[in-house]
Amino acid sequence: MKVALSRFFRPRRRDSIDAPAPVAYDQHSLLINGQRIVIRSGAFHYFRLPSPDLWKDRLLKIKRAGYNTVDLYFYWGYHSPARGVYDFTGLRDVDRLLSLCKEVGLYVIARPGPFINAEVDGGGHPAWLLAETDVPLRCLCEGRHVDSPQYLAYAREWYEQIIPRLLPHDNIILFQIENEYFNDDLDPTYMRFLYHLARELGVKCPIIHNDLWKQGCWSDLVDIYGVDDYAVTSLASDWRGNANVMAGLDRLDEVRERYCTKSPLSIFELQGGWFDPWTGIGYEAIRRNLGRENMELVTWTALAQGTTIYSHYMFAGGTNWNHIGAPPVHTSYDYGAPVYEWGGVSDRYQAAKAIAMLVGSFEEVFALSEPCDDVRSDDAGLLYKARRQGDTYLAFLRNLTGQPRSTTLKANGVETGPVVVAPWSMRVVMLNLPCADAHVTAACQVLTAMHLENQHLMVFYGPGRVRWDVPASCRLLRDDVGCSIEGTRLVADYDGKGWKDVVFSAGGHRYRSLFLPNADEAWCVGDYLVVGASYVGESRLKGGITDLPRYEMRVQTAGAKAKTLRVYALGGLNRAEINDEMVHASEDSIAGYLRFEMSAAPEIRLPTLGPWRVQPAGETREGDESAGWRLLPAGESLEMDRLGISRGGAWYRARYSGK
Template sequence: MHTPLNLLRRPLTAALAVLALGAGALTPAAGAERPARDAAHPAGARAVAHPTAHTVGHNDTALTIDGKPLNIWSGEFHYWRLPSPDAWRDVLQKMKAGGFNAASIYFDWDFHSPEPGVYDFKGIRDVDKLLDIAQEAGIYVIARPGPYINAETDGGGFPGWLTQQKGKARTTAPDYLAAADEWLSKIDPIIARHQLTNGTGSVIAYQVENEYYQDTPDGHAYIQHLADKARADGITVPLTGNHNGVFAKELDIDGHDSYPQGFNCSSPDKWSGLPDFSGAKTAGQPLFLAEFQGGSFDPWGGPGYDKCRQLTDGDFEKAAYENNIASGATMQNFYMAYGGTSWGWLPSPSAVYSSYDYGAPIQEDRQLGEKYLTDKRLGYLVQSLAPMTKTEPLTAAAPENSAVQRRDRRNPDDGTTITVVRHKDVNDKAKDTTHLALGGYPSVPQEPGTALTVDGRDSKLLVSDYAMDHQQLRYSTSELMTHGTFGQRDVALLYGRHGQDGETVLRYAAKPDVKVTGGTVKQSWDPATGDLRLDYQHDGLAQVLITPPGAKTPLLLLLADDATADTYWRLDTPQGPVLAAGPELLRTSAYANGVLKLTGDTGKASQLNVITGAPATAVSWNGHPAKGALNTTGAALAGPKPVTLPALGKWKFQRETPEAQPGFDDAAWRAADGQALAADGYGFHAGSVWYRGHFSATGTESAVQVNASTGKGGSYLAWLNGHYLGSSDSATHTFTVPPGTLKPGKDNVLAVLAADMAHEQDWSADDGHKQPRGLTSVRLVGSERQIGWRIQGALGGENLVDPVRGPLNTGGLYGERQGMHLPGYPDAEWPDVSLPDTRKGAPGVSWYRTGFDLRLPKDQDVPMGLTFSDDKAKNYRALVYVNGWMVGLYINDLGPQTSFPVQPGMLRTDGHNTVAIAVIGEDTEGDGLGKVSLEQYGNHTTPLRYGDIASPGWSAEVNHDPKASADVRITAPDAVGRGGSGSVTASFTPRAKTARDAALELRLPEGWKADTALRQQLGDVRAGRTVTRSWRVTAPEGSQPWSAVLSAAARYSGRGSAAAAVSVASPPPAPGAGKHDLSALDFTATNGWGPVERDTSNGEEAAGDGRPMSVAGTAYAKGIGTNADSDITAYLGGACTRFTASAGVDDETDGGGSVTFTVLADGKQVATTPVLKGKQAAVALDADVSGAQVVDLVVGDGGDGNGLDHGDWGNASVSCTG
């Protein structure tokens, strides 16, 4: 997918200086560090002589900087899901304050490249600025440029244009490697400029590819190629992976991915077991969890992200992350730290909708949740406890309570020991107490009547035998959050659950002076051992000042319950650490002229208390004096002023959908002149696409069979000669032609609006991103007439008319092409309407527009969004635009998302905002939009400012359909037999002015031939005159596609052009008399995953890699293996009478998967099944197909996504008369 350096503790102060201060390098430990593989003199790398350059390498247990081991506590952040550079700083500062010292960042090829050879790194795509901000925030960066990234994003990060490559992606296919190298040649130099090894940035690692598990010669060659490319591009930091160790030889550190809770948030209270990675470590490399579950994605129709946040809540995080530490992990990256918004057409539809909140610690609206505080406590700990970077498993006596388990590790050099205690059963919610051996004591806690409490799913990480700054910690049953030397004293913050017993033992050479300055703490001194024991209950905050005799460093011990500990923040400065309590967030700290300057946020009035070791005469907060902050009284911090949001009213309304009408001028549209109808082949890679098909009706057409691939949540709507036929979200649907709709002998227009979703991912490296979008085939039932198609998607296609918002912001709706989504569009003449709009209208597209003004306080951050409310029975989808940015897609009857955050920069907080909503109504009478309102998610004071993103408004010169300067028409026979011939005629008619030096060219599919030159010169053709040319064409013999597209294109002076296309059927011979296995016949197919297989189950990557078919234990030697959504079309030619098969889910899913099976004869349903699930017995199908020209075998998703939907047509056969 599937996080400052101001390192918070004294043992790593020098590492902090490396990033934040540019200090001199540390002295490496002799023989301890391995430099990045092959990085010393990378080919083509720019020589860098910089006084603050550093080495980044690794030893057997940890990543190292200048030889010093570092514990990496990282979170995933996707800049493209937060299209506001000002907000990048907000999130990265929150990550730093929340205990993360690194961020893992995917770089999304798709986001930067609208067409081959074109790359954009400006504005919201300015990753140079992103990496500068990360360095300023003190965040190390693990750069992940792919080329493939997955991430539940459009195409898994592959640009739309990559779908047209013939070579298989994620292999050594030459065309793919050339494109991947082109991308890397653009992004790698940017990353290289920000490497810590140069001293010019904070990039410490570079991930090669993503979740790639192809342990084959080609797979290894592919990874080696990418590794070599990175080095050639100047990458000198360690090369990492998340390939589960498959490429440990090619990479410096090959990490692991793990999502133990899975991605079904419907049962959020059920936990799976926690994995033990102790056996997964590669010798010579640290244990790196490159992606570990920090949340979950949620699909269309899912339970919502609140449930995902519950599934992966703070209890899970604490138990799982501490379990990883107990396995020896010193590099952990949590996916996600901040998810953000999959705005526009970013979301890959099988996985997610517009929100990518992910149930992450930092919510989509950038607010902090309970999980963030858990991450902070743990992050502070792992960065405080330097010995954790080198530990070995330790066998210790079991706890006295058998329901409780412990896992121990010890540093072999200094004896520091960590002990993780929790219930053996992760689903055990009992409240248990226990004692255990710790710190040399056989039973801890020692105080009579006290015990260590394990409450439900709680986990505890206890530290013992630790040299804590100038102190010796024997053990504590409280958990260590942070510690350090603050001037002339040490400070340590420990915490535990409210009301639970705590016991801390420290060892001194002589009895120290102990003063309890707050709370209740019992002390006891054992002169025999030199141990000072403190016993207490965690209740608010207790403070103990311990002063050893002589000139020893005193210790201020802060003993807090977890809620109180959560109010503490730690940041480091060159003058020493700062510990502050009270505000909602502490962002930055710095000293200047004796003043400690702090910045941060408050959500309410609060009190600021500061502990600092550096001499400071005063404290400021967001530039204002914070009197009393250095005293016990504290400084009063103001909360935010209340904000009242305006109501959304004065809506304007306009129907559109002119493309559905037969008289609409489509001459300027792109002719569908390729051998496929899918939108990507014509440069339309995002959003809705219109198709208009022209044919001369015989009058016998009774139905239209449409095959489409619009993605999960997608749909398509169809009109014939302006009459609405209906809509469908199925891969195949047959629309009945109403009486009186056809115009026999004349031009008939079939208009189809494909409401496409984004592209699938390519997680299995099987070219899944190439799954088509839009129509795949259309057939008229009742005649053999063929259709000539034109197609229109987003205005300009790959040649962007709005490069600021980019290639994924809009699709091809009429209103999008006209700019109805943009500020400034002239809607004054539109009718007024009130919401909810209860009127009935017509199916198709309608637009609603309104505006509102904001004047928010400049020092406040007020996250907000648009919220929808309506009757879920209404069948419509709405594209939601704010100030021209598509902030989300709302599907009323699918959900679950009803509220859409509008990210900073998209929203103008000090000015006018425009809301435009395109409603695609699919019901016969259409559906009006429900209630829409502004919703405030939070309100915080802040030092940050969020500027508006400079983006274009409406322009009459830009936002309009192009006008055709000429018409081209082409006619051909409905069918040409294999090896047969037919006559093709093309015509050319200029419209407004004479076409100079015109030529008309016929374009034929591979193998077709013409009796004369394909290109015919026409000379000058005056406006309004029609010129025709004819050719006799011959189809090839033998196996070939059933349908061929012939096209004609005109070229004339001034770069003028026009084109048209028509389909010609060329079906295979009909089956002879007898019974035929369908797998032996010539058929065409579309499939939801991998290829359709003959006589085996559905494969994964290529034809022939399926397994023998079996359903519920019954084997089938013959048949067809598929994966939903799938459509197999076999040509019968009217020669067959009966189809039979046994349909079910293949046993290889081990009980997973749910599908439906449907048999269509000339588009008419003749057999179907209910939803069938894994391990369910096959259903026998026996269908009458008498007289049918074609039979379609359709496998549909059972409603829970198409993962594991391996549907088998066992022993599928047809009986024919010949």
């Protein structure tokens, strides 16, 4: 579904990114064009999605989750089928990939190895190099560093191929050398070679490395040192019940103090799922086992300790087609990630989105906050960490028990109402948060905030109390909640049911608040807030028209109730188009939204596929209808062994009619 909205003004595009000048950093965060940026990144493997036409879809799903960066491995062996031969066309077109990242509005963390792990064959090394058994890969022999001029020559050749293809793209903000590299004697020769080689070939952005062990490996060699953390890797049983499940991640304070005194605390691989081995429980079971709770716990635990660069590995699942996968993993590399292998969004996606949208709305607060002990909790065991930036407080509440817990928080004369934290989950409570001339303290969860001159929109979700303190008396213009006003203080107690608006004016500003039961159907699209869609597709600005195409609603059976869709815009709305046709929409000028009453989605009937054709997995070009395809009689088994394909994979092709 496509919706086009006309506005009375040309908006600033929140979906766009600035072309960075040289990326700066300090102990707090990255600075791009002088602006503090909290990096919310997710990993995507283009080589596990052998359809470039779908790359934009996955990148957009990362963007729609409130993320500003994508983490990209560049797989040496995928681009080099033979010694001295390199392919950057078609499925391997990294220029197209990086251009799509810029188009969607994502910065890039480039990770070209040479070794990448990623559960790919040879850890990313080309097959021809693996066959040269006398060349010690990564300059390692039995765990110790060894000099290998031949390996370094091959690594140089790879960097000389990939780096010139990266340099024209100004949205690359970090460049990683190697991956989780370690040798027993901590000899820096190999890592120093890669660092200087990258600089020699023109890399200007900060160079990073990720330390699996949190032991400071190469922290004195790279510009920004970071770590990896996967809190839950044993998934055959439920991790809930283990009160020490976050123990490894709780060490980030120590990492900062020892290794990050001049650079931001960074997690270059933060758990986004886990891989399933051949004898594993399957990705649906992994996703259920991890749940939303794992995503909330690992991300908030990192942010509570001052992390300002994090990247979820993986964010979008993929497929180990042909011979890409390493022996321990099977064909699917869904990873239990927020975005399914097939492209759908999961509950884990929704949890990641709610966190990233909040952090993205208050980046400076999160980036410049410092640990403090000013916050008091009725339940001291529930308060994990507290941070302060100016007069604003962030209270991180973590419940590692099987029962819901409740507390009231106080800080510097500011008090919340009761705050409830669900079992095995985590959240942040914001106290005395500035919003123009007002200050907001919320016991319910904050999702996002938007501002345009003297107009302000804040979005909250879940039950709880919100308090606004303003410097002048306020006048209520809309009250769906039942607010109370005492002088310059306005208090709303939201019961967590339905969409409700509160609008008031004070001191020349208009404050709009939207309360939602949950954050799952709320989406920031540029300067708009879309509410009621299960996903929002592409957006673009053309003249005075902003298109919001393809609202992808949840599948509904015939006869289901119609769906209400709202689009909030602080600058006003006056026209709407759906599927390029003018449609009726009602405007609420006080609350500041346009409302669509959507028809029920038609019942979806899958077409019949057939006849089937099959061939051993290799690479086929678009439109190749002939070579190697074998027509299967109707009803014949599609099992590879029965078809005589005993190694590798198989391609299957069938046709259908209809839309």
